[in-house]
Amino acid sequence: MPTTGIAARSASMSARYRADIDGLRTLAIVLVVVYHVWLGRVSGGVDVFLMVSAFLLTGSLARRAVDGTPLALGSFWSRRFRRLVPAAAVTLLGVLGAAYAFMPPTQWPRIWTETLASLFYVENWQLAFSEVDYYARDSAETSPLQHFWSLSIQGQVFLLWPVLIGLVALLFHRRRHLIRPALIVVFLAVFAWSLWFSIVETRDAQAFAYFDTRTRLWEFAAGSLLALLLPFIRLHTVVRAVIGWAGLAGIILCGIVLDVRGGFPGYLALWPVLCTAAVIISGAAPTRAGPAGLLASKPLSSLSSDAYALYLVHWPILVMWMVVSETDRIGVLEGIAVIALSLIAARVLSRCVERPLRGPSRTDRATALRGIAVVAASVILVAGATGGWRWSEQNRAAEFAASAVDSDYPGATQVEVSLDIASSDAPMIPGPTELDSEWAAVGPACAGRFEPSAAVLDGSCNQSPDVEEAGTRILVIGDSHAQQLSAPLIALSEDRDLAVLTLLRGGCTVGLLEESRNASQESCEPWVRASLDYAAEIRPDAVYIVVTRADADEPERLLDGIEEAVESLRAADIPVIGVRDNPRFSFDMYECAVDDSQTCAVPREEVLAEENPASAFSDVITMVDFTPWLCPWDMCQATIGNIAVYIDDNHLSRTYARTLAPFLDRILAESTQVALPSA
Numbered sequence: 087m088p089t090t091g092i093a094a095r096s097a098s099m100s101a102r103y104r105a106d107i108d109g110l111r112t113l114a115i116v117l118v119v120v121y122h123v124w125l126g127r128v129s130g131g132v133d134v135f136l137m138v139s140a141f142l143l144t145g146s147l148a149r150r151a152v153d154g155t156p157l158a159l160g161s162f163w164s165r166r167f168r169r170l171v172p173a174a175a176v177t178l179l180g181v182l183g184a185a186y187a188f189m190p191p192t193q194w195p196r197i198w199t200e201t202l203a204s205l206f207y208v209e210n211w212q213l214a215f216s217e218v219d220y221y222a223r224d225s226a227e228t229s230p231l232q233h234f235w236s237l238s239i240q241g242q243v244f245l246l247w248p249v250l251i252g253l254v255a256l257l258f259h260r261r262r263h264l265i266r267p268a269l270i271v272v273f274l275a276v277f278a279w280s281l282w283f284s285i286v287e288t289r290d291a292q293a294f295a296y297f298d299t300r301t302r303l304w305e306f307a308a309g310s311l312l313a314l315l316l317p318f319i320r321l322h323t324v325v326r327a328v329i330g331w332a333g334l335a336g337i338i339l340c341g342i343v344l345d346v347r348g349g350f351p352g353y354l355a356l357w358p359v360l361c362t363a364a365v366i367i368s369g370a371a372p373t374r375a376g377p378a379g380l381l382a383s384k385p386l387s388s389l390s391s392d393a394y395a396l397y398l399v400h401w402p403i404l405v406m407w408m409v410v411s412e413t414d415r416i417g418v419l420e421g422i423a424v425i426a427l428s429l430i431a432a433r434v435l436s437r438c439v440e441r442p443l444r445g446p447s448r449t450d451r452a453t454a455l456r457g458i459a460v461v462a463a464s465v466i467l468v469a470g471a472t473g474g475w476r477w478s479e480q481n482r483a484a485e486f487a488a489s490a491v492d493s494d495y496p497g498a499t500q501v502e503v504s505l506d507i508a509s510s511d512a513p514m515i516p517g518p519t520e521l522d523s524e525w526a527a528v529g530p531a532c533a534g535r536f537e538p539s540a541a542v543l544d545g546s547c548n549q550s551p552d553v554e555e556a557g558t559r560i561l562v563i564g565d566s567h568a569q570q571l572s573a574p575l576i577a578l579s580e581d582r583d584l585a586v587l588t589l590l591r592g593g594c595t596v597g598l599l600e601e602s603r604n605a606s607q608e609s610c611e612p613w614v615r616a617s618l619d620y621a622a623e624i625r626p627d628a629v630y631i632v633v634t635r636a637d638a639d640e641p642e643r644l645l646d647g648i649e650e651a652v653e654s655l656r657a658a659d660i661p662v663i664g665v666r667d668n669p670r671f672s673f674d675m676y677e678c679a680v681d682d683s684q685t686c687a688v689p690r691e692e693v694l695a696e697e698n699p700a701s702a703f704s705d706v707i708t709m710v711d712f713t714p715w716l717c718p719w720d721m722c723q724a725t726i727g728n729i730a731v732y733i734d735d736n737h738l739s740r741t742y743a744r745t746l747a748p749f750l751d752r753i754l755a756e757s758t759q760v761a762l763p764s765a
Contacts, residue, residue, distance in 0.1 A: 109387060140308070287301055332361075333361040499727060528572075561586075562630045574745075597651065638671050694713060
């Protein structure tokens with residue numbers, strides 16, 4: 087059914103090219119760049135960009151659907167990603183090269199993972215799960231690919247939105263006059279649900295919510311609703327001018343007034359969304375009083391064709407500049423240099439890659455196939471380069487492991503035995519790209535009679551494969567420090583009639599009154615109490631726990647509430663092995679160890695108490711103190727016996743911790759409370 091009357095005039099009006107919207111999109115990117123470079127803040131420009139993208143996408147597809155023109159989604163996706171993917175691929179290849187040249191090898195695994203995540207438009211989810219993953223050792227480091235999170239969400243919407251519009255068009259293909267109202271209902275529902283979800287998740291888990299696709303859909307839905315309703319909005323010229331300038335001012339000031347990075351995307355994100363809507367509405371009809379003229383002016387229009395490329399390249403250039411200059415802030419002149427380099431790189435990328443490969447706007451089959459071929463070639467090139475680099479590093483590590491001589495890697499044994507390895511040219515282990523495999527692990531998830539019944543313990547229990555048949559069972563409870571400090575116990579269990587079970591949760595110690603250091607868990611107390619109940623239920627031969635807390639800037643102390651936890655275990659007649667915490671440092675010990683120019687040793691008294699705070703428990707529990715082998719001769723070392731002692735600023739490496747096994751065996755053998763089976 088053809089559109090008639092005012093609807094036809096409105097539809098025609100909404101279809102015209104608007105240079106001010108191009109300018110608005112360019113302004114959003116410029117704000118992102120300026121805020122990143124000089125203010126060290128998030129501007130809210132990305133929210134503007136997302137909404138404008140949805141406005142243009144929905145306006146184009148909705149008009150085709152209402153007019154009865156085939157949507158040709160295959161051709162649409164081919165054209166869209168043919169424009170986006172090649173430039174992104176070149177950027178990703180540039181980041182790979184820069185990372186190899188300038189970034190430490192410890193960061194390479196993250197670069198590999200995030201390159202593939204960015205290539206396949208899932209970088210936002212990669213970052214979201216890293217934010218709440220206690221074991222993501224490098225999540226606090228700035229990634230040169232972090233900005234791909236918004237492009238990933240946009241790519242996902244470019245797949246989802248056409249499907250939604252296509253389904254509505256198919257459903258009402260005989261009543262096309264109902265397509266626009268139906269789309270309004272659909273996007274209104276998406277807007278309402280996603281905004282509610284965004285507010286709730288931002289309140290409960292803001293770090294995850296910031297990158298969550300679901301918390302951002304309402305911003306796209308707002309752009310879609312504006313595209314559908316704009317033809318029917320009629321405002322006086324003066325009103326349009328006022329709201330336009332107010333909206334533009336709000337967009338520019340958003341990142342200064344609001345904590346965009348720490349408070350978005352809940353209800354606070356309504357600020358840039360409503361401001362963007364105001365600017366778009368203001369320019370919907372010709373007026374000299376509003377900001378449309380400014381947005382369509384030559385300075386912004388000259389940058390509009392490079393806006394996407396500028397967004398792609400500015401962040402990697404900024405991050406690499408800071409890596410090379412070893413700073414987290416740059417001055418005015420350095421900022422000018424970064425922006426100049428970004429503008430040059432953006433112009434080269436858009437002129438040499440984006441435009442030549444964009445292809446014609448035709449929707450024929452041959453054009454679509456060529457678009458698919460361009461995208462496929464880009465994906466293969468980046469995936470191949472990433473996979474090849476990763477494979478070469480893994481192959482090198484495997485070859486070294488096969489040729490390594492045990493005598494070159496005595497680890498903790500060197501402390502007590504006079505070993506001359508100073509002349510050894512064996513490299514330090516573990517290698518920089520192997521740190522993700524340095525977490526101690528005992529075996530599969532607990533099953534059968536050892537599977538916890540408490541829901542709060544789900545996902546935190548693991549067991550030795552032979553736990554059912556073993557004559558002796560020891561249960562480890564605690565956080566990531568308990569996990570790493572259990573490595574010598576696990577090593578002992580491998581050739582004895584001994585099984586190890588672990589109840590581990592990052593950031594949750596056995597101290598009942600300790601605060602949670604796990605971003606995904608507000609309080610650890612329910613988990614700790616359930617763990618103690620589990621111990622009483624399965625009655626292991628001993629429970630292995632860390633009982634102190636060492637800090638880089640605070641005195642070592644007993645865990646808050648550890649007395650109650652120990653008393654609970656003793657009341658159940660379960661022997662307790664109490665382990666002293668290992669030191670924590672104010673810098674990354676592993677990064678220091680791989681840098682020959684640095685001195686890494688730290689005096690023991692700076693990071694540990696002179697006397698073990700748990701000595702008061704010595705009459706009721708078996709005390710284990712690995713300090714003599716972590717800080718020999720009263721100096722806490724980064725490497726001992728050619729093995730890195732730590733993988734970061736506070737976690738022992740599994741490789742070194744396993745060399746503590748003979749000393750743990752000796753300590754327990756001297757104990758009158760816990761006896762391990764002989765080898």
